[in-house]
Structures are given as C-alpha cells and as structure tokens.
Amino acid sequence: MDDSEGRDCDVVIVGCGVAGLYAALNLPASTRILMLSKGSVEECDSMLAQGGICVLANDADYDAFLEDTLVAGHQENDPTSVKVMISASRRVLNDLMDIGVAFETNARGELAFTREGAHSRPRIAYHADTTGKEITTKLLSAVRARPNIQILEHTAMVDLLVENGRCTGVLACAVDAHAARLPSCALRQTSHDLVPRELREAFSLAFEPVDACPATNFTPFPIRANASLLAAGGIGGLFTSSTNYPQLTGDACLIAGEHGVALKDLDHVQFHPTGLYTGKPGRTFLISESCRGEGAILLNQAGERFTNELAPRDVVSAAIRKQMRQDGTDHVWLSFAPVDRDVILNHFGTIREQCLQELGIDILNEPVPVAPTQHYFMGGIQVDLDGATSMPGLFAAGETACNGVHGANRLASNSLLEAMVWARRAAYRIAHGSSLPAFEPREPLGRPHAPQAAHNSDETHAEPHSQPQALHAPAACSRMTSTSCGHLPQKHTSANSSEE
Numbered sequence: 163m164d165d166s167e168g169r170d171c172d173v174v175i176v177g178c179g180v181a182g183l184y185a186a187l188n189l190p191a192s193t194r195i196l197m198l199s200k201g202s203v204e205e206c207d208s209m210l211a212q213g214g215i216c217v218l219a220n221d222a223d224y225d226a227f228l229e230d231t232l233v234a235g236h237q238e239n240d241p242t243s244v245k246v247m248i249s250a251s252r253r254v255l256n257d258l259m260d261i262g263v264a265f266e267t268n269a270r271g272e273l274a275f276t277r278e279g280a281h282s283r284p285r286i287a288y289h290a291d292t293t294g295k296e297i298t299t300k301l302l303s304a305v306r307a308r309p310n311i312q313i314l315e316h317t318a319m320v321d322l323l324v325e326n327g328r329c330t331g332v333l334a335c336a337v338d339a340h341a342a343r344l345p346s347c348a349l350r351q352t353s354h355d356l357v358p359r360e361l362r363e364a365f366s367l368a369f370e371p372v373d374a375c376p377a378t379n380f381t382p383f384p385i386r387a388n389a390s391l392l393a394a395g396g397i398g399g400l401f402t403s404s405t406n407y408p409q410l411t412g413d414a415c416l417i418a419g420e421h422g423v424a425l426k427d428l429d430h431v432q433f434h435p436t437g438l439y440t441g442k443p444g445r446t447f448l449i450s451e452s453c454r455g456e457g458a459i460l461l462n463q464a465g466e467r468f469t470n471e472l473a474p475r476d477v478v479s480a481a482i483r484k485q486m487r488q489d490g491t492d493h494v495w496l497s498f499a500p501v502d503r504d505v506i507l508n509h510f511g512t513i514r515e516q517c518l519q520e521l522g523i524d525i526l527n528e529p530v531p532v533a534p535t536q537h538y539f540m541g542g543i544q545v546d547l548d549g550a551t552s553m554p555g556l557f558a559a560g561e562t563a564c565n566g567v568h569g570a571n572r573l574a575s576n577s578l579l580e581a582m583v584w585a586r587r588a589a590y591r592i593a594h595g596s597s598l599p600a601f602e603p604r605e606p607l608g609r610p611h612a613p614q615a616a617h618n619s620d621e622t623h624a625e626p627h628s629q630p631q632a633l634h635a636p637a638a639c640s641r642m643t644s645t646s647c648g649h650l651p652q653k654h655t656s657a658n659s660s661e662e
C-alpha cells in the first residue's frame with residue numbers, strides 16, 4: 163500500500179508488547195486499530211520476560227502484596243495505583259487463561275506460584291522460564307485473529323501529530339534493522355543532536371551518543387487517529403549494557419517530552435542484579451530473579467556469600483557493585499548448588515541452555531558469572547488511572563508510562579501486570595469516554611472458561627457510550643486540563659471505591 167497520503171484509523175497504538183496488544187483486544191471489535199512495531203513483532207521486551215506475572219493469589223495476601231510493592235519502591239509509589247493494580251490482577255490472569263495462556267499448575271490443577279526477590283510470599287504465576295513469550299505469543303495470535311486490527315511491522319513513530327493542543331495521531335516511517343536501533347529523533351533529523359540534551363540529562367544516562375546518523379531517505383507518513391496510545395516500552399537501547407531489545411530507545415518519552423507532555427521520574431532506572439556476564443557486546447541475557455527465589459546464591463571471587471539475595475533489586479545491585487570493586491573484577495558468581503536439580507531442569511531450562519550456549523557453563527555443576535545491567539524504566543510519560551496523559555487524545559501504557567505503581571524501584575514481576583491493567587483501563591476510557599471503576603469487584607482466579615468471542619466484542623462493553631462514535635467524542639479527554647510539561651493530569655476519583 164502507498165502510505166504517502168497517510169492513513170486514517172480510530173486508534174493508533176505504538177508498540178506491540180503486552181501493553182499494546184492487550185489494549186487492542188480490549189477495544190471494541192468495531193474500532194479500526196493500527197498498531198506499529200519498530201522491529202518485528204517478536205522484538206519486544208514482553209517476549210523476554212522470564213520470571214512471571216504477579217497476581218493476588220488469595221485475599222489474605224492483599225496487604226502483603228501492597229506492602230512488598232511499596233517497600234521495594236522505597237515508598238515513592240502512588241498507593242492508589244498499586245491498589246488498582248492488585249485489585250485488577252485476577253481479571254488480567256483470567257483473561258490470559260481465556261485466550262489460552264498456559265500457567266504452571268500444582269498437583270490439584272490449581273495455579274502454581276513462584277517467588278522472587280523482595281516478595282514475602284509466592285504470588286507469581288509462571289510458564290517455565292518463558293512466561294513473557296507464552297503470554298505475548300497468545301495475545302499476538304488473538305490480535306491477528308481480529309479483522310479490525312492491522313499491524314505495521316518495521317514501522318517507527320517519529321513524531322506526534324498535534325492540532326490545537328490535541329493529539330490527532332502520529333507521524334511514522336518504515337525503518338530497516340539498522341535504523342530501528344536509533345532513537346526516533348535520529349530518524350527525522352540529519353543533524354547529530356540525536357537526543358535533546360535536556361532529556362538526556364533528565365534520563366541521567368550512561369548514554370553513548372549514536373554517531374552514525376542514517377542517510378535519512380525515510381519518508382514519514384501521517385497516521386491520523388481519534389486516540390493515540392503510546393506503548394513503546396523502555397529505554398534500554400540507549401545503554402551500553404541492557405537486557406532490553408536495542409530498538410527500545412525511549413522514543414515515546416522523548417517525543418512526548420518534546421511536545422510538552424508531562425513526564426515523571428526520569429531518573430528512576432532499574433538495574434537488574436544478575437545479567438549473564440560474557441564480556442561480549444549486545445543484549446545481555448537475564449538470569450531471572452526467580453532463580454534466587456528458588457535458592458540460588460551470590461558468591462564473590464573467594465566463593466563466599468556476601469549479601470541477602472532476596473533483598474530488593476537496587477539493594478542487591480549495589481551490593482554486587484561494591485563486591486566487584488572490592489574484588490577488582492567486573493562480575494560476581496551465581497551458584498545454583500542449593501537449587502533442587504528438578505527445579506533447574508524443569509523451571510530454568512532456557513536459562514541453563516543459554517549459559518551452556520554462551521559460556522559453556524552448566525548451571526547444574528558450576529556457578530555462572532553475573533553483573534548488574536540496565537533492565538527497566540520506572541519513570542516515563544505521566545498518566546492518570548486511565549492511562550491519560552497531559553495532552554488530550556494521547557494515552558500511554560506499559561513501560562513507557564509512569565502511573566506511580568513502581569515508585570523508585572520495581573518489585574519483580576509487577577511490570578507485565580501493571581502494563582496490562584493500564585492497557586485495559588486506557589482502552590476502556592478511549593472506547594467509552596468514561597473510567598473503569600478504580601477498584602473493580604475481585605473475581606475468583608480461574609473462572610470458568612468464557613467463550614473467546616465474548617471478549618472484547620462490543621457487547622461486553624454494552625454501556626451507553628460503547629458505540630464507535632465514543633471514539634470521536636471529545637469526552638475521551640474531557641478531564642484533562644493541562645497540556646504543558648510539568649502540569650499533572652488531574653487524578654481521577656472513581657465513584658466506585660469498593661477497595662477492600
């Protein structure tokens with residue numbers, strides 16, 4: 163198709179990770195949706211998630227789940243956002259199981275839960291050590307079965323379309339594999355100021371300027387939409403060592419910031435304590451925190467333990483860096499000796515295989531070298547409980563957005579959940595112009611299998627505003643009053659606050 167004239171749709175979604183895909187599935191089936199992926203659809207961090215996804219396993223865990231999240235986040239979290247996430251967690255898990263996501267179960271056929279650092283009890287649903295791939299692949303299949311959703315792969319958003327202070331879509335262009343690794347601003351400029359200095363400073367990046375500006379023969383085309391959802395993931399591509407895909411260069415934050423959209427907590431960057439250390443360039447393979455949850459221990463060069471492996475990520479990362487300085491090395495060791503052999507074989511098969519492939523080390527017999535590596539971005543585009551940004555018509559969800567759930571440090575396995583809870587809330591607001599209740603009634607985990615067709619049909623959203631024209635209604639952003647950087651979106655207070 164010739165894109166020079168541009169395209170029109172009801173909703174454009176930038177990003178095909180769990181946030182973008184789940185949002186698309188939660189919009190009415192009559193909504194014309196266009197989704198963009200900077201690389202192939204497989205190249206998103208959602209595919210990489212190993213550990214699992216948190217869920218409120220039983221009501222008795224509510225307070226502990228909340229407390230663990232707040233403690234990990236150094237109490238800088240927005241407690242309301244955390245409660246919203248926990249309350250909606252079973253709904254998300256049930257939706258995933260309805261579309262065929264297979265989580266591990268125990269002998270009684272109930273969901274099995276694992277535990278990671280800073281969790282006071284097991285509450286993480288998982289699929290071996292490839293939970294993200296299992297979830298994202300199934301979401302992708304469901305999206306592909308939808309005639310109303312079109313995905314444009316290898317297509318990057320390079321700017322927002324803004325008219326009279328309202329977002330009216332995005333500017334996009336097709337990109338090859340090399341260009342996909344460049345920040346968006348590099349794709350639309352021929353100069354070398356690739357990332358605006360003030361944003362670079364705000365990110366506090368160990369930033370290596372990209373010196374090879376592409377010959378910009380990329381021809382941008384407009385995608386006009388009634389609502390735009392930014393679900394463009396994190397910022398790891400801007401770091402020399404990261405677990406993230408290199409395509410994830412913080413584009414949505416950079417572009418939104420350039421338009422004066424409110425951003426938040428840009429210095430809150432999480433380093434994962436245990437990236438597999440190989441000394442080679444390229445994406446760092448992650449040794450999941452659940453390995454330590456199942457008993458793996460950290461050792462210094464003398465083979466001695468030096469820290470509590472289950473402390474929050476930032477604490478463990480700091481302890482490892484200190485130990486590396488003391489030992490004069492660039493890594494420490496992770497030993498699986500205390501971990502049950504069957505757990506290694508059944509739960510950590512991919513990790514074992516990767517260590518064998520990259521270093522020839524079998525974790526059944528030997529420790530592996532690990533070092534902290536950039537992993538997750540807690541900050542981002544500031545959003546309210548509906549994923550609405552400070553710019554009318556513009557929404558954000560997933561790692562790109564900052565809704566306050568994670569505070570200064572994310573609790574392990576909260577991000578897939580948080581991304582999907584806000585994706586659903588944003589989709590609802592876009593479709594209906596009104597908000598989901600902040601605290602929906604909790605449903606039992608593993609509800610009877612609902613026919614898939616009922617999901618996301620217009621009927622499931624049978625409310626006064628559920629017709630497609632709701633997408634055109636200015637009401638979709640009527641609560642937003644500020645469009646300038648630094649002004650907060652107004653917090654939504656739900657009429658239904660049945661929080662327990």
Ligand SMILES: Cc1cc2nc3c(=O)[nH]c(=O)nc-3n(C[C@H](O)[C@H](O)[C@H](O)COP(=O)(O)OP(=O)(O)OC[C@H]3O[C@@H](n4cnc5c(N)ncnc54)[C@H](O)[C@@H]3O)c2cc1C
Binds near residue numbers: 199207394410
């Ligand atoms: C190795 C690893 C393990 C992890 N393990 C876990 C875990 O066990 N549990 C957990 O909860 N979380 C985990 N996380 C974090 C979690 O996977 C991510 O935070 C989450 O998947 C982010 O989802 P997302 O939809 O926001 O972004 P992503 O899944 O990263 O998707 C981003 C999308 O945006 C697209 N995009 C980016 N820029 C542009 C642009 N300019 N134009 C067009 N498209 C663009 C990309 O192509 C991609 O499709 C892990 C992360 C990593 C890296």
